Amino acid sequence: SFKRLNNEKQFIKIKVYTGITLLKTLLKCKKHPDRVSMHPHIEALYNSAKKPSRLIIGLMSGTSLDGLDVALCKITGAGLHTQIEVLNFITVEYNDEYKTKIKQVFAKRECDLEVLTLLHPWVGKLHGAMVNQCLITWGIDPASIDAIASHGQTIYHCPQSQHNHHDFKHGTLQIGDSDQIAVTTGITTVGDFRQKHIAAGGEGAPLAVYGDYLFFASPDENRILLNMGGIANLTFLPKSGDASSVFSSDIGPGNTIMDAYVQYYFKGMHYDEGAKLAKAGKVNVILLKALSDNAFFKLPLPKTTGPEVFNLALLRAAQAQTATQDLSHEDVLATLNALSATTIARALNDCAKGVQNCVVYASGGGIHNPLLMEQLLIHCPNIKAFKNTDDLGVHPDAKEAVLFAILANECLAGQRQSAKNKRGGILDITMGKVSFAD
Numbered sequence: 215s216f217k218r219l220n221n222e223k224q225f226i227k228i229k230v231y232t233g234i235t236l237l238k239t240l241l242k243c244k245k246h247p248d249r250v251s252m253h254p255h256i257e258a259l260y261n262s263a264k265k266p267s268r269l270i271i272g273l274m275s276g277t278s279l280d281g282l283d284v285a286l287c288k289i290t291g292a293g294l295h296t297q298i299e300v301l302n303f304i305t306v307e308y309n310d311e312y313k314t315k316i317k318q319v320f321a322k323r324e325c326d327l328e329v330l331t332l333l334h335p336w337v338g339k340l341h342g343a344m345v346n347q348c349l350i351t352w353g354i355d356p357a358s359i360d361a362i363a364s365h366g367q368t369i370y371h372c373p374q375s376q377h378n379h380h381d382f383k384h385g386t387l388q389i390g391d392s393d394q395i396a397v398t399t400g401i402t403t404v405g406d407f408r409q410k411h412i413a414a415g416g417e418g419a420p421l422a423v424y425g426d427y428l429f430f431a432s433p434d435e436n437r438i439l440l441n442m443g444g445i446a447n448l449t450f451l452p453k454s455g456d457a458s459s460v461f462s463s464d465i466g467p468g469n470t471i472m473d474a475y476v477q478y479y480f481k482g483m484h485y486d487e488g489a490k491l492a493k494a495g496k497v498n499v500i501l502l503k504a505l506s507d508n509a510f511f512k513l514p515l516p517k518t519t520g521p522e523v524f525n526l527a528l529l530r531a532a533q534a535q536t537a538t539q540d541l542s543h544e545d546v547l548a549t550l551n552a553l554s555a556t557t558i559a560r561a562l563n564d565c566a567k568g569v570q571n572c573v574v575y576a577s578g579g580g581i582h583n584p585l586l587m588e589q590l591l592i593h594c595p596n597i598k599a600f601k602n603t604d605d606l607g608v609h610p611d612a613k614e615a616v617l618f619a620i621l622a623n624e625c626l627a628g629q630r631q632s633a634k635n636k637r638g639g640i641l642d643i644t645m646g647k648v649s650f651a652d
């Protein structure tokens with residue numbers, strides 16, 4: 215536009231005017247530095263978000279209370295272009311003190327509020343210390359880590375279908391304060407992922423669908439990602455890439471009732487290793503039917519649950535109802551194993567109905583239970599193959615920790631993902647709250 219000015223005097227006037235305005239703006243900025251500067255923490259986040267790849271440590275502490283899964287991930291890109299390299303992974307086992315303390319409040323409708331309040335920072339600090347120890351062991355400089363992604367410890371999960379308070383909707387509570395992790399490690403921590411899902415109308419779980427869709431979907435194969443932790447869940451990923459058919463749901467018990475039974479009757483044992491006890495028993499079909507009749511299995515997908523429902527009290531009620539209280543421990547464990555196998559198989563078969571050559575990729579501690587895996591194969595003749603997520607480059611025990619690293623990466627550098635469908639699909643939300651180290 216300057217070129218269009220043929221009056222040279224006017225051109226000089228404009229130049230002087232522009233110069234003065236610029237100077238005035240600069241002076242104003244000096245007087246109010248907050249107008250141009252940003253907090254160093256925000257600047258660091260901004261710089262991290264701009265990088266082509268980030269180092270993020272994913273932390274998952276599941277309902278089995280076995281340990282803290284720590285996955286150091288190099289994540290390149292974001293959204294559908296996410297690439298992940300798991301550089302290190304370890305499960306830092308919890309000692310008896312942790313388990314005893316958490317069990318005072320875990321999945322309990324009544325507990326000591328003082329203990330719960332104290333546990334929140336205590337768990338966060340402990341998780342932070344565990345991360346510090348991992349970084350020392352791996353010889354990694356904490357300053358090189360962009361963020362920690364912390365799931366926390368689920369204490370109570372309460373979707374609307376599982377409570378009778380008509381004036382409330384869904385709720386879920388994870389403890390292990392991210393501020394404690396950030397202060398203990400000096401690393402910015404993204405945590406408390408589930409609350410946004412609830413705020414946006416979801417049940418707060420499963421969140422697996424986000425990571426599964428971004429990282430495990432393939433145009434070459436119809437896939438079901440199956441995780442068998444305390445609770446089992448699945449994500450359906452059609453090869454069409456049609457995001458509107460992608461969905462995720464909890465299925466029911468994976469290991470949770472079996473673990474609770476073993477821990478109650480076999481002191482010092484955490485689970486039925488190699489399903490040795492269950493293999494020595496016989497399935498009681500009457501008890502199996504009573505357990506399978508649970509209202510949760512009749513709910514439409516997607517749905518979520520937890521040990522608040524699938525616990526020893528449920529088993530005892532079913533045994534009383536069917537007069538099977540005198541069964542041997544082996545028979546009860548064989549029956550509980552069959553409950554997990556048949557309900558998981560039913561969900562897989564429903565999901566794969568009408569889908570050609572569906573392949574299941576399994577993860578979670580349940581893959582180490584040979585009886586459960588054997589039964590799944592028998593009950594799912596139409597599934598093309600059962601593999602585990604190792605075949606997709608992610609160690610099956612690390613998968614959930616990696617998932618939360620992906621969610622933190624999306625929080626920092628992601629794009630909007632949205633694909634709603636009848637089964638919930640993928641809500642268009644950014645999850646996680648950011649805690650700075652100071």
Ligand SMILES: Nc1ncnc2c1ncn2[C@@H]1O[C@H](COP(=O)(O)OP(=O)(O)OP(=O)(O)O)[C@@H](O)[C@H]1O
Pocket residue numbers: 275276277278279280441442443444445446469473484485486487488489577578579580582583584614
């Ligand atoms: N060798 C084994 N034999 C039998 N079962 C095993 C074996 N190893 C692990 N498990 C089972 O896997 C469980 C741990 O699984 P995982 O760590 O995936 O659960 P989680 O992440 O705590 O649960 P969730 O995903 O529901 O929060 C153990 O408690 C046990 O029941």
Ligand SMILES: CC(=O)N[C@H]1[C@@H]2OC[C@@H](O2)[C@@H](O)[C@@H]1O[C@H](C)C(=O)O
Pocket residue numbers: 276277368371386418419420421422423443444445446447464518519520614
């Ligand atoms: C409330 C809660 O912690 N739920 C867990 C639990 O463990 C498995 C299943 O129940 C799943 O819904 C969820 O975790 C995974 C990581 C998820 O949200 O996808």
